[in-house]
Amino acid sequence: MKLLSYFRGGAFQRGVHPPSCKLTAERAIRRLPFPPRVTVPLSQHIGKLPRPIVKVGQEVLRGQPIAKSDDWLSVPHHAPLTGVVEFIGLRPGMRGTWVESIVIRAHPGATQEDLWGTPRDLSQALSGDILQAIWDTGMVGLGGAAFPTHAKLSVPKQAKVHTLVVNGCECEPYLTCDHRVMLEQADDLLVGIRYAMRATGAVRAIIGVEDNKRDAVAVLRQTIARAIEGGGFNEGEIHVEAVPTLYPQGSEKMLIMALFGAEMPAGGLPIALGMVVSNVGTLAALGKLLPAGQGLTERVVTVTGSGVARPGDYRVVLGTPLKFVLDYAGAPAVDEMDARQVILGGPMMGQAIGSLEVPITKGVSGVLVFRREDMQEREGRQTYPCIKCGECVESCPMGLNPSTLGMLAAKREYELMGERYFLSDCFECGCCTYVCPSNIPLVQQFRVAKQILREKAAA
Amino acid sequence: MTQPLIEIRSAPHLKAAKSVETIMRHVVYSLLPICAFYIFQYGISALASILVVTIACLLTERALISTGTQAGRLSDFSAVITGLLLALTLPPGFPLWMGAVAGVVAIALGKALFGGIGFNVFNPALVGRAFVQAAFPTAIATYTPSFLAGRFTEFIPSSLALPLMIPAGAAEWLKAKQFDALAGATPLAKWKFDGVVVNADELLTSLSGHMAVGPAPALILLCGAYLAARRFMDWRIPVAILGSAALTAWLLFAIDPGRYPNPFFMLFSGGLILGAVYMATDMATSPVTPKGMWVYGALIGLLTVVIRYYSGLPEGVMYAILIGNAASPLIERITQPTPFGRGVSLGRTRKRASYPLNPGYISREEAGAVTPKKRFLPRKPKK
Numbered sequence: 038m039k040l041l042s043y044f045r046g047g048a049f050q051r052g053v054h055p056p057s058c059k060l061t062a063e064r065a066i067r068r069l070p071f072p073p074r075v076t077v078p079l080s081q082h083i084g085k086l087p088r089p090i091v092k093v094g095q096e097v098l099r100g101q102p103i104a105k106s107d108d109w110l111s112v113p114h115h116a117p118l119t120g121v122v123e124f125i126g127l128r129p130g131m132r133g134t135w136v137e138s139i140v141i142r143a144h145p146g147a148t149q150e151d152l153w154g155t156p157r158d159l160s161q162a163l164s165g166d167i168l169q170a171i172w173d174t175g176m177v178g179l180g181g182a183a184f185p186t187h188a189k190l191s192v193p194k195q196a197k198v199h200t201l202v203v204n205g206c207e208c209e210p211y212l213t214c215d216h217r218v219m220l221e222q223a224d225d226l227l228v229g230i231r232y233a234m235r236a237t238g239a240v241r242a243i244i245g246v247e248d249n250k251r252d253a254v255a256v257l258r259q260t261i262a263r264a265i266e267g268g269g270f271n272e273g274e275i276h277v278e279a280v281p282t283l284y285p286q287g288s289e290k291m292l293i294m295a296l297f298g299a300e301m302p303a304g305g306l307p308i309a310l311g312m313v314v315s316n317v318g319t320l321a322a323l324g325k326l327l328p329a330g331q332g333l334t335e336r337v338v339t340v341t342g343s344g345v346a347r348p349g350d351y352r353v354v355l356g357t358p359l360k361f362v363l364d365y366a367g368a369p370a371v372d373e374m375d376a377r378q379v380i381l382g383g384p385m386m387g388q389a390i391g392s393l394e395v396p397i398t399k400g401v402s403g404v405l406v407f408r409r410e411d412m413q414e415r416e417g418r419q420t421y422p423c424i425k426c427g428e429c430v431e432s433c434p435m436g437l438n439p440s441t442l443g444m445l446a447a448k449r450e451y452e453l454m455g456e457r458y459f460l461s462d463c464f465e466c467g468c469c470t471y472v473c474p475s476n477i478p479l480v481q482q483f484r485v486a487k488q489i490l491r492e493k494a495a496a
Numbered sequence: 497m498t499q500p501l502i503e504i505r506s507a508p509h510l511k512a513a514k515s516v517e518t519i520m521r522h523v524v525y526s527l528l529p530i531c532a533f534y535i536f537q538y539g540i541s542a543l544a545s546i547l548v549v550t551i552a553c554l555l556t557e558r559a560l561i562s563t564g565t566q567a568g569r570l571s572d573f574s575a576v577i578t579g580l581l582l583a584l585t586l587p588p589g590f591p592l593w594m595g596a597v598a599g600v601v602a603i604a605l606g607k608a609l610f611g612g613i614g615f616n617v618f619n620p621a622l623v624g625r626a627f628v629q630a631a632f633p634t635a636i637a638t639y640t641p642s643f644l645a646g647r648f649t650e651f652i653p654s655s656l657a658l659p660l661m662i663p664a665g666a667a668e669w670l671k672a673k674q675f676d677a678l679a680g681a682t683p684l685a686k687w688k689f690d691g692v693v694v695n696a697d698e699l700l701t702s703l704s705g706h707m708a709v710g711p712a713p714a715l716i717l718l719c720g721a722y723l724a725a726r727r728f729m730d731w732r733i734p735v736a737i738l739g740s741a742a743l744t745a746w747l748l749f750a751i752d753p754g755r756y757p758n759p760f761f762m763l764f765s766g767g768l769i770l771g772a773v774y775m776a777t778d779m780a781t782s783p784v785t786p787k788g789m790w791v792y793g794a795l796i797g798l799l800t801v802v803i804r805y806y807s808g809l810p811e812g813v814m815y816a817i818l819i820g821n822a823a824s825p826l827i828e829r830i831t832q833p834t835p836f837g838r839g840v841s842l843g844r845t846r847k848r849a850s851y852p853l854n855p856g857y858i859s860r861e862e863a864g865a866v867t868p869k870k871r872f873l874p875r876k877p878k879k
Contacts, residue, residue: 049836053512055510055512056510133504199854199855200855210510240855241855243851276851278850278851290836290837294836295850296850296851297850297851297852297853298850298853299853300836300837300839301836301837302837302838303835303836303837303838304837305837310853311853311854377502377503378502378503378504378505378509379502380507380509382507384507384508384509384510385507385508385509385510386507386508387507387509388507389502389503389504389505389506389507389509390502390504391502391504392502393502405509407509418511418515419516419569421516421567421568421572421613421614422567422568422611422612422613422614422615423614424516424519424613424614424779424780425614425779425780425782425783425784426519426779426784427730427779427784427785427786427789428514430784430785430786430833431786434836435835435836435837436833436834436835436836436839437833437835438784438785438832438833440784441784441828441832457832458832459835459838462835462836462837462838465507467507467508470508470511471508471510471511471512472512472514474512474514474515474516474518474519475515475516475614476511476515476516478506480506480507480508481506484506
C-alpha cells in the first residue's frame with residue numbers, strides 16, 4: 038500500500054494508518070445551545086497575553102472585543118455572548134494549570150445575534166488592509182496549532198509567495214469538523230481563499246484533501262466550477278487535489294511533499310518554498326467573518342468517541358465549558374466516579390484534560406470521550422525495553438530514529454539527542470508511539486527532552 | 497458535587513495492536529512447521545531434543561526473571577523462540593543433557609547477563625550453541641542420517657547419554673542399520689573434507705535419501721516469507737545475507753570452479769537459510785536502521801562464505817552472525833537515517849508530483865498585492 042502510493046507520487050514517505058473512526062462524517066453541523074456562562078482564557082495562542090479591556094460588571098455585546106494586546110503575534114478576543122462580565126481571574130485551563138480568564142454570564146433574554154460587527158467591502162482592499170481586517174477578527178489557525186492567522190499570511194518584504202496551500206487533510210482519526218465545513222461552507226471557504234490569496238500575493242491556491250473525503254473533493258470541485266463561471270476565480274487559479282490518506286498528511290511539510298514532491302528544509306517555513314499553508318476551517322471562518330467585519334466567537338468542534346451518545350459536529354460558542362458540551366452531546370454519567378478519558382483535539386496529538394470546567398478555545402478541533410472499557414486494553418499492555426524492531430524508524434515521517442532517541446532519553450543524554458539525532462525536527466505526531474510494540478512512551482520522552490533543552494538554552 | 501474521575505495520559509491516545517508478545521508468538525507459530533519437519537526427519541530423538549532444550553530455556557528464564565534483575569516476562573515467548581532455534585541448530589542425536597546445558601547457557605549468559613529481552617548483544621541461541629561447540633566439539637559434529645527406519649520408536653543412542661558421560665559412538669549403531677560411517681556427515685563436511693558436492697535441488701527439500709541435514713531450506717524460506725509479509729520480521733536482512741553470500745560464492749566459483757562449489761550449494765547447505773531467516777533477524781541484536789540492515793546482512797553473508805572456504809570449520813554461519821551482532825551497534829551508528837528536509841534530495845522535486853513547485857511566478861504587484869500597510873496593526877518586533 039505504502040510502497041504503491043510512493044511510486045504513484047503523491048504521498049510522503051513512512052507514516053501510519055490508524056483506524057479512521059470518522060463516526061460523524063455523515064452528520065450535518067448542528068448548533069450547540071448557548072451556555073449560561075462562558076470562560077474566555079486570555080492565553081489561546083502564542084505571543085504576549087492580551088489584556089482585558091472590559092471591567093467586572095460591564096455589559097458586553099456578542100462580538101465586542103474584550104481583550105487586546107500590542108504584540109505582533111497576539112490577536113484580540115471577542116465576547117462570545119451578550120451578557121455581563123462576571124469575573125476576571127484564574128480559571129482551570131487545558132494544560133492543567135489555572136489561567137487568566139474572563140467569565141461572562143449570558144443575558145437570559147438576549148437574542149445572541151452578532152450585533153457588533155460592521156460590514157465592510159474588502160473587494161478592492163490591499164494586502165495590508167486585509168491583514169488588518171484579519172487581525173480584527175481575532176482569527177488564529179483553527180486546525181489546532183492556533184497560530185495567529187494575520188501573522189501567518191503576512192509575507193516578509195524580501196520573500197515572495199506564489200502559492201496558497203489549503204489544508205483539508207484532517208488526518209487525525211475521529212475528527213470531521215473540517216470535512217463538514219468543506220461540505221457545508223464551500224462558498225465561505227472560497228471567499229476566504231480569495232482574501233488569503235490577495236493578502237499573500239499568491240497566484241494560485243491548491244486545496245489538498247485526503248482521499249477518504251471524496252464527497253468533499255466533489256463538492257469543492259463543483260463550487261469552484263461555479264465560482265470560475267461567476268468570475269470569482271480565473272481558470273487554473275484554484276485546484277482541489279485528493280492526496281493519499283496517511284497520517285500525518287495534515288502536517289505542512291507532509292502536505293507540501295504530497296502535492297509538489299518537494300522537501301521543505303529542516304527548521305524552515307513554507308515561505309522558503311514560496312508557499313503559505315492554511316487550514317480549511319480557518320479560511321472558511323475568515324470567508325464568513327471578514328465581509329461582515331465580525332470577530333471570532335464560535336467554531337465547529339467534533340464531539341465524538343465511544344463515551345458520547347450523540348456524536349456530531351457542533352457549532353460551539355467559544356468559552357463553553359466542556360461539561361456543558363458533554364451534557365448536551367450525551368456523555369453518559371459524567372458526574373459519576375467513572376474513569377474515562379477526555380481529550381481536546383485528535384487522538385494522535387490531542388491533549389487529555391483533567392477538569393470538565395475547561396472551556397472550548399479557538400484551537401480546539403475536537404472533544405473525544407473514551408469509556409473505561411476502551412482504555413482497559415491499553416492499560417493491560419506491559420512496557421518492555423526497546424527490542425529494536427525498527428517499527429518506529431519505518432513510521433517516522435521526519436526520518437528520525439525514535440528508537441535511538443528513546444534509549445538516549447532513558448539515559449538522560451538530552452544534548453546528544455539534540456545535536457546528533459535531530460530531536461528538534463520531531464513535531465510530536467505520535468507515529469512512533471502508536472506503532473511501538475514495546476509500548477514505550479516515546480513522544481512523551483521527546484517532549485520532556487525538548488523542554489529540558491529549551492530550559493537549558495534559556496538559562 | 498463529586499468530580500468525575502478523569503484519566504490524564506499523554507498523546508497519542510491510540511495504539512497499534514502489535515505488541516512484543518504478538519511478534520514473538522507469531523515467530524513461534526512460524527517455527528512450528530519447521531520443528532514438525534525436523535521431527536519427521538529424525539523421529540523421537542529430535543522431539544526429545546526440542547522439548548528438553550526449550551524447557552531448559554524456559555526454566556532458566558523463569559528462575560532469572562524471579563530474581564527481578566531483568567526485564568520481560570515468561571509469557572513474552574522470547575525464551576521459547578531461543579529454545580526452538582537452539583534445538584534446530586543442534587544435531588538430532590545431541591545428548592539431551594548437553595542440550596539442557598546449551599539452553600541454560602543461552603538464556604543465562606546470552607540474555608539475562610545483559611539485562612533480559614531487548615538488551616542482549618548476541619543472539620542467545622547462538623551463544624548457547626557456541627558454548628556447547630567449544631565444550632563438546634565431538635558431540636556437536638556427530639550427525640546421523642535422516643529418515644532412518646524406526647526413527648519414531650528408537651532413540652539415536654547418543655541422545656540418552658548420562659550427564660557428564662561420553663556419549664556412545666554412532667558408528668556401530670549405524671553399521672547395524674547398514675550405513676557406512678560417512679553417511680552421518682553433513683553435506684558441508686562432505687564437501688570440505690571429501691570434495692563431494694550435493695545437488696542444490698536435493699538440498700532444497702532435504703527429502704532425497706538419508707542426508708544428514710537440518711529442516712528443508714524451502715520450508716524455512718516459506719515460513720520466513722509469512723513473517724516478512726506480516727511484518728513480524730524485516731525482509732531486508734535475509735535478502736541481504738543471501739544476496740551477499742550468493743554473490744561472494746558466485747564470484748569465487750567463477751574464478752575457480754574446480755576449487756569452489758557452485759553458489760546454490762553454498763546457499764542451501766548447512767544452516768545458512770535458518771541463520772539468515774531466523775537468527776540474524778533477531779530484532780534486539782540487529783541494526784534498527786534500514787540502511788544498517790543491508791550492511792549488516794551483507795557482512796554476515798560475506799563472512800559466512802569466507803569462514804566456510806578458508807577456515808578449518810565446515811560451517812561458518814554461527815560465527816558470522818555473532819560477529820555481525822557485535823558489529824551492529826557500530827553499523828547502526830554510521831547508518832543513521834537522513835531526516836526529512838536535511839538530505840541531498842533537498843531542493844530537488846520528485847518527478848511525479850501533482851503540481852509544479854513554481855507556477856511561473858508573477859510578482860506581488862502584478863498579482864494585485866502590495867506590501868502590507870500596517871495601520872492599526874501592532875508593531876512587528878525587530879530582530
